[in-house]
Amino acid sequence: MSFYTDPAFFVIAAVLAVPAVMLGLLARHCRYYSLVASVIMLAFLLGSDLRETATLLGCLALCFGLTQGVLKLFQKEARHRVRLFRVALALMVCPLLAVKVCGLFGDNLFGFVGVSYLTFKTVQVLIEVRDGLIRHVSLLDYLSFLLFFPVFVSGPITRSRDYVGQMNDALTRDGYVQLLAEGILWMLRGVMYTFVLASFFEWLMWFAPASIVGSSWQCEALRQLSYAFAYGLYLFFDFAGYSFMAMGFGAFFGIRVPLNFNAPFRSIDIKDFWNRWHITLSFWLRDFVFMRMMRSVMKHKLFASRTTGACLGYLVEMTLMGAWHGLTPSYLLYGVYHGVLLASCELFQKTGLYKRNRRKRWFKLASWAITMIAVFFGFSLFSGQVVSVILGGR
Amino acid sequence: MDRAELEENVLSLIEELCGDGVVWDEQDIDLFSEGLFDSLIAIEFLVEIEERFGVFIAPTEVEREEMNTPRKIVDRIQERL
Numbered sequence: 001m002s003f004y005t006d007p008a009f010f011v012i013a014a015v016l017a018v019p020a021v022m023l024g025l026l027a028r029h030c031r032y033y034s035l036v037a038s039v040i041m042l043a044f045l046l047g048s049d050l051r052e053t054a055t056l057l058g059c060l061a062l063c064f065g066l067t068q069g070v071l072k073l074f075q076k077e078a079r080h081r082v083r084l085f086r087v088a089l090a091l092m093v094c095p096l097l098a099v100k101v102c103g104l105f106g107d108n109l110f111g112f113v114g115v116s117y118l119t120f121k122t123v124q125v126l127i128e129v130r131d132g133l134i135r136h137v138s139l140l141d142y143l144s145f146l147l148f149f150p151v152f153v154s155g156p157i158t159r160s161r162d163y164v165g166q167m168n169d170a171l172t173r174d175g176y177v178q179l180l181a182e183g184i185l186w187m188l189r190g191v192m193y194t195f196v197l198a199s200f201f202e203w204l205m206w207f208a209p210a211s212i213v214g215s216s217w218q219c220e221a222l223r224q225l226s227y228a229f230a231y232g233l234y235l236f237f238d239f240a241g242y243s244f245m246a247m248g249f250g251a252f253f254g255i256r257v258p259l260n261f262n263a264p265f266r267s268i269d270i271k272d273f274w275n276r277w278h279i280t281l282s283f284w285l286r287d288f289v290f291m292r293m294m295r296s297v298m299k300h301k302l303f304a305s306r307t308t309g310a311c312l313g314y315l316v317e318m319t320l321m322g323a324w325h326g327l328t329p330s331y332l333l334y335g336v337y338h339g340v341l342l343a344s345c346e347l348f349q350k351t352g353l354y355k356r357n358r359r360k361r362w363f364k365l366a367s368w369a370i371t372m373i374a375v376f377f378g379f380s381l382f383s384g385q386v387v388s389v390i391l392g393g394r
Numbered sequence: 395m396d397r398a399e400l401e402e403n404v405l406s407l408i409e410e411l412c413g414d415g416v417v418w419d420e421q422d423i424d425l426f427s428e429g430l431f432d433s434l435i436a437i438e439f440l441v442e443i444e445e446r447f448g449v450f451i452a453p454t455e456v457e458r459e460e461m462n463t464p465r466k467i468v469d470r471i472q473e474r475l
Contacts, residue, residue, distance in 0.1 A: 131452035159454075271432070286433055291453040294437045310434050346434075358429075 001044045002113075003153045004194070004242050012044060013149070017252040024176040024254050031167050034144055034253045041149035045113060052112040059095050059115070060146065063122040066092055067137055070129050085130050092122055104327050114152045116324060120284055121146055125160045127288055134161065141167070150249035154242065156260040157280040166255050176254060183251025186244045193241025201234035224380075224389065232379040236264065239278070264375075268368045269349075270341045273375055281321070290317045307350060311343035318342060330384040337381055341374055395447075397472065404468050407442055411435050421465040426458065449474045 001008050016037040023030045030037075046053045066088040073081040096119040125142070128134045145163045208226035212219055243260035250257035258280050267273035274282040293313050296302075303309040315336070322335015348354055357363040380386050395403075408417045412430040416423065425431035431439070443449050449471050461470050 128452075128454060131455065133452060133455055287454045291433060291437045294434060295441060295453070298438055298441045306434065306438060313434075 001047065003041075003045060003149070004245060008044075013041065013249060016040060017249065020253045021180065024171065024180065024252075025173060027171050027173040027176065029167055029171050029254055031144065032140070034167070034255075035140065035147065037253070038144070038147040038149040038152070042147060042152065045149075045153070055095075056112045056114075059112075059118065060143070062095070063092055063118075063126075063146075064137075064139060064142055067122070067126055067129060067142070070126060071135075071137060074130060074132065075135075082130075085126075089123065089126060092126060093119060095119070100323070100327050114154075117152065117155050117157060118146060120157045120281075121160065124157075124284070124288060128161065148250075148253075148255070150246045150253070150255075151257060155278075155280055156243055156246060156258050157284050158255075158257060162258075163255065171254060179251045179254065179256060183248045185248075186251065187248030190241045190244030190246075190248060193237045193244060195241075198234055198237035198241055201230050201237060204230040205234055224385070228376055228380040228383075228385060231383050231385070232376045235379055235382070236261070265372065266368075267371050267375070268364050269371055270338070270345045270374060273371060274338075274342070277375075285317050285321055289320060290314070293317070307346060310346050314342035314346065315339035325382075328384075330381060330387045333387070334378060334381045337378055341378075395475065397468070400447075400472060400475070401468050403446065404443075404471060405464060407439070407446070408464055408467070411439055411442070417464045422463050424462050425464070426462050431462075443471060447471060447475065 001012075003009050019033060020030045020037065023033065042056075046056070070081075070085050070088050072078075073084055078084075096115055099115050125134060125137065125145075129137070141160075141164045144167065145158070145160050148158065148163070151158055205227055208230055209223040212223050212226065240261040247257040247259070260278060260280050262276045262279060264273055264277040267276050290313050293316065294309060297309040297313070298306070303312075316339070318337075318339030319332070319335040321338070322331045322333070325331040325334070349358075377386075405417055405421075408425070408430075409415050412425070412435060414430055417425075417430070423430070426436075437453065440451055440453065443451070451470070451474070456470055461467055
């Protein structure tokens with residue numbers, strides 16, 4: 001059973017949500033119950049695949065062990081703790097790395113559904129243990145956070161302190177009712193996005209190019225353009241819809257899942273876009289990759305100017321983002337492309353032209369239009385369309 | 395270091411980083427939504443306060459809403475001094 005597509009998923013999840021809603025209405029948290037529900041859902045997800053189940057369990061054991069180890073090192077202020085932390089971090093990303101490399105060869109030996117998102121969460125915990133922000137990790141909270149089924153397969157990426165905090169905070173009946181009402185609206189919005197709008201644009205992806213007949217290069221260009229446009233909107237409605245449904249299910253279990261999309265097509269520059277598109281991913285990268293990289297660059301004064309460091313930072317951050325999607329040429333190009341866009345945006349925003357005009361209406365409109373063209377071109381890199389056109393096929 | 399002295403040091407650091415003296419007049423201005431701060435300046439700010447005041451704040455320690463105005467920034471540093 002796959003999540004958010006099989007009708008069975010919705011039926012089982014809805015049944016499992018009933019006790020959670022009842023507990024919520026009694027102003028009680030479903031700390032233990034939510035873990036039970038997640039385990040049941042994951043059992044359906046993994047089905048009879050013993051290899052995947054074993055990999056997931058092994059991965060959880062590895063991550064929990066490493067986290068406890070690092071926790072002890074920092075509590076005791078042990079020698080070489082920073083170096084050992086780095087080793088632990090490297091070990092933690094090994095499973096994901098193995099999956100991505102095997103994926104290149106069409107092999108799925110180490111993979112299990114959700115490994116990418118799981119890694120984000122385990123790494124976040126480990127880094128915050130190192131920062132001294134997390135001083136205690138109980139197995140129950142850890143599992144409940146990592147396995148929380150509404151966001152297990154593809155996000156939004158929750159943060160452990162937020163999740164555990166919400167699970168342990170006193171819940172009021174009014175607070176829960178409010179959350180439940182919001183959750184129902186999110187759910188409806190998600191269903192609308194995924195099953196109506198995304199389906200429509202998915203159909204348009206094939207219908208629009210097919211309805212343009214002719215063999216001139218203009219017709220071909222128009223076909224490619226209409227496909228790219230429909231694909232971009234399909235991608236948004238499909239993913240945003242899924243994210244809203246995850247917020248809905250999260251709310252039923254008393255958890256406010258962070259927003260993943262905030263009107264990305266209103267972005268007026270590319271930085272703005274990454275604050276609105278797949279927000280939990282870009283904020284994760286910002287907090288745990290970009291800011292930390294910049295921090296050490298600035299501390300060691302590696303570059304004369306802040307801008308040079310930032311441009312390089314964006315390039316590394318976004319290339320990593322592309323590689324995380326997969327190590328194929330299309331995904332890597334997509335990452336590098338957005339790195340270059342962000343770096344260019346950073347450079348442009350330092351110019352007098354930008355500073356003089358940034359509040360003017362025409363400037364914002366032009367900036368929006370350019371951003372949208374750049375964004376949709378990015379989507380067609382992501383979908384593999386650009387690479388296949390270059391290689392001469394469709 | 396008392397509040398007034400800290401305030402003066404922090405405000406001049408903010409001015410230095412974002413190149414705008416408006417922070418002296420409006421201590422409740424939202425630095426991020428006004429475009430005075432971005433994540434890059436924010437991280438440089440964290441590095442600077444560590445060097446100048448010996449206050450270490452990890453990048454994910456404080457929510458952005460709790461540290462987005464000059465007044466709140468001074469509050470957060472004072473708590474840790």
